Amino acid sequence: MTESAGTEPLGVGIIGLGTVGSGVARVLLEHPERMQRRAGRPVVLRKAVVRDLSRSRGIELPAGMLTDQVDEVLNDPETGLVVELIGGLSPAREFVERALKAGKDVVTANKALIYEHGDALCALAREQGKTIAFEAAVAAGVPIIGSVGQALAANQITGIEAVLNGTSNFILTEMSHNGLPYDAAVQLAQERGYAEADPSMDVDGTDAAHKLVILTQLAFGTRVPLDAFIRQGIDTLELADLQYARELGYRVKLLAVARIRNGLLEMHVEPTLIRRGHPMSTIEDVYNRIQIDGDVVGRVWFSGMGAGQAATASAVVADLIDTASGRTRLNFPLLDLWHQREPVPVLPADELSRRYYLRYNVIDRPHMMADVTDILGRQGISIASVMQHEAPEIDCTSDSDEEPIVPLVIMTHRTTEGQMRSADREIAQLQAVRMPRVRMPVDG
Ligand code: HSE
Numbered sequence: 001m002t003e004s005a006g007t008e009p010l011g012v013g014i015i016g017l018g019t020v021g022s023g024v025a026r027v028l029l030e031h032p033e034r035m036q037r038r039a040g041r042p043v044v045l046r047k048a049v050v051r052d053l054s055r056s057r058g059i060e061l062p063a064g065m066l067t068d069q070v071d072e073v074l075n076d077p078e079t080g081l082v083v084e085l086i087g088g089l090s091p092a093r094e095f096v097e098r099a100l101k102a103g104k105d106v107v108t109a110n111k112a113l114i115y116e117h118g119d120a121l122c123a124l125a126r127e128q129g130k131t132i133a134f135e136a137a138v139a140a141g142v143p144i145i146g147s148v149g150q151a152l153a154a155n156q157i158t159g160i161e162a163v164l165n166g167t168s169n170f171i172l173t174e175m176s177h178n179g180l181p182y183d184a185a186v187q188l189a190q191e192r193g194y195a196e197a198d199p200s201m202d203v204d205g206t207d208a209a210h211k212l213v214i215l216t217q218l219a220f221g222t223r224v225p226l227d228a229f230i231r232q233g234i235d236t237l238e239l240a241d242l243q244y245a246r247e248l249g250y251r252v253k254l255l256a257v258a259r260i261r262n263g264l265l266e267m268h269v270e271p272t273l274i275r276r277g278h279p280m281s282t283i284e285d286v287y288n289r290i291q292i293d294g295d296v297v298g299r300v301w302f303s304g305m306g307a308g309q310a311a312t313a314s315a316v317v318a319d320l321i322d323t324a325s326g327r328t329r330l331n332f333p334l335l336d337l338w339h340q341r342e343p344v345p346v347l348p349a350d351e352l353s354r355r356y357y358l359r360y361n362v363i364d365r366p367h368m369m370a371d372v373t374d375i376l377g378r379q380g381i382s383i384a385s386v387m388q389h390e391a392p393e394i395d396c397t398s399d400s401d402e403e404p405i406v407p408l409v410i411m412t413h414r415t416t417e418g419q420m421r422s423a424d425r426e427i428a429q430l431q432a433v434r435m436p437r438v439r440m441p442v443d444g
Contacts, residue, residue, distance in 0.1 A: 009042040010324045013073030015049045015095055016086035017066070019193035020109055020136070022059045023313030024083060024320075029061075035317075039324035047073050074098045081323055083316060084108040087197055093117055100128045107319040109136035109312055112201075115210040119223070133319035138211040139164060139288040141311030142304040143318070148218045148292070155294030157219035159259035161443075164211040164269075166286035166307030167195045167202035168234045168254040173284045176242040176252075182235075194286050194307040205233035205254065205269045212256040212269055219292070220258070221339025222265060228346050229267040230417075237271055241359060241438055244387065244409045245273050248357075251281040255443060259293070264347040273357050273442040280443070350418030355384070355442035358410040363403045363432040364391055371430055372408060379423040382413040405434055411442070 012028065014021050028035060028045045035043040048061060049070050073079055074095065082099035084106060086092050092113050099106050106125065108114070113121070114137050125132040135145045139162075148157065163169050167189045174185040186203065189195045194202075201207045209231045217223045234254050245252050255272035258265060274281040279301060283289040288306030293299050305311035362368045373383060391404030412420075420439060427433055 007041050009044050010039065010080050011044050011046045011076065011078040012081050012083060012320065013047045013049065013076065013079040014045065014083045014085060015070060015073060016084065017048045017050045017057055017059075018085065018087075019309045020312045020316065021048065021083075021085040022057050023309035024085065024316045025061065026059055027313055027317045028320075035321065038321045041324060043320065043324055046076065046079055049073055070095060074102055074104075079104060081105045081107065081320060083320065084110060084113075085316070086110075087112070089113060089116055093121075096121055096132070097124060100124050100130050100132070103128065103130065105130045105323045106132040107136075107316055107323060108132065108134050109140075109316055110134070111137040111207065111210040111214060115213050115226075118214065118217075131323055133323055134214075135319045136312050136315035138214055139290060139302070139304070139306045140166065140308065141314045142288055142290065142302050142306060143315070144215065144290050144302055145218065146318075147300075147302060148215060152292065152294055152297060152300070155296045157292055157294050159293035160212070160215055160219060160257070160290065161259070161280065162212070162215070162256045162290040163253050163280065163283050163288050164256045164290070164306065165202050165205075165208040165254055166288055166305065167199065168205075168208070169283065169288070169306070170194055170286045171203065172234060172237075172242065172252060172254070175239050176246065177284075179239075182237075182239075189286075192286070193309050200235075203233045203235040205231045208233075208254055208256045209269045212258055212267070215290075216258040216265070216267065220260065220265065220344055221341060222343040224258075224265065224267055224346055230270055230349050230352075231268070232270045234271050236436065237438070238436070240407060241357075241440070244359065244407070245357065245440075246276075248273075248385070248387070248409075248411060249276050250274060250357075250442070251276055252440065253280060253283065255280065260344060261347070263344070265344040266347045266352065268349075268352065268441075271440050273440055275444060278444070350416060350421065352417040352441075353414055354417075355414050356410075356412045356420055357438070357440045357442060358412065359436075359438040360408045360410075360427060361405050361434040361436065362408050362430075363434070364406045365403055365432060368430075368432050369408060372410070372427055372433070375423050375426045375430075376410070376412070379415075379419045379426075381415045381419055381423055384411045384413050386410050 082104045170189050171185040174180040250273035256269045258267045289303040387409040391406045
């Protein structure tokens with residue numbers, strides 16, 4: 001039990017009343033009896049801090065609850081728990097530190113903050129005899145932090161494969177099922193409240209990578225910085241690649257992988273071809289899916305909405321109830337005791353071994369395919385299939401000298417990332433190969 005547990009009402013202050021903050025406030029205000037039953041004591045929302053008091057937020061708060069003064073929460077002796085929902089590193093970090101030092105427990109949905117400062121903040125929380133809970137930081141409504149930290153405690157986890165960014169998955173779904181152009185799909189994700197304040201964090205793979213690092217630290221006791229593994233987003237994909245993948249019997253997902261093989265940690269976040277029918281290929285829309293392999297439990301799957309107001313509020317409020325009732329969450333320093341081993345070394349990217357999907361836009365002239373396949377062959381990369389469609393506008397009666405550009409799509413057999421990079425460098429030198437050159441791994 002934490003010091004905050006008891007029968008006294010728990011005063012709550014929310015910092016940040018955006019999409020998620022409004023959702024949390026709504027649950028607290030609409031379900032006070034449920035909160036009291038689950039927490040074992042009344043949970044009272046005292047203040048919600050916003051930057052701009054005049055902005056409409058789609059929620060009616062009791063008079064005097066809204067403030068633009070963060071000190072009204074951080075200096076309030078009746079507030080025992082602070083919910084940080086402003087996102088980003090600063091001033092979120094300062095607010096969380098001040099809250100802990102003021103003797104308040106903290107709940108946050110901020111994965112960038114936990115990625116950057118999770119260790120230090122958890123250590124500070126322990127020093128203060130307080131807790132910092134962050135279930136909502138990974139996969140929103142899917143209870144994955146609690147599951148890895150508690151329900152799977154009997155296991156040594158050996159592998160994590162996951163779709164962890166709801167926005168990217170939503171965009172891929174909208175593009176491939178509804179033919180929506182990329183920019184329109186990004187805008188729709190923002191309107192639905194799925195995307196980060198800066199949606200580039202979603203589409204360039206950073207958000208999924210933050211979440212994977214957090215899960216990796218919980219599962220393996222190894223903290224891996226973002227620059228130590230391949231991180232690529234969906235922002236370089238074109239609709240054509242989704243269609244070619246489909247034609248070949250695959251779906252494209254932004255797949256996050258961390259698994260231990262031969263004592264090394266294989267880790268990457270990349271758009272990946274997954275065979276149609278595989279459970280990970282069927283996850284659509286804003287949903288996340290996480291597959292965990294444990295040495296006792298075997299393989300388990302978790303899925304649910306990975307972004308959005310209600311799903312994220314569900315996780316934040318669950319943390320709040322846990323904290324209020326004294327069921328403290330696992331934190332990083334405690335995990336160090338769990339794992340008590342040297343960090344697992346990360347497999348160098350060049351040594352990753354997998355199959356690849358390649359697309360080169362080439363000028364449709366004699367010997368082009370031979371030039372490309374020759375380079376692949378000399379690098380020791382074996383081709384599994386080749387697909388080239390006619391350029392749509394071929395006009396045999398035209399005298400034009402302009403040569404059409406055609407996509408050359410190649411599936412390779414298993415090779416290494418290092419061989420692939422060398423081949424790609426050579427192929428880029430071919431005068432008849434045009435941008436973009438697309439390379440995606442194939443799962444399995
Ligand atoms: N922007 C995030 C996502 C929200 O799309 O997954 C939840 O972390």
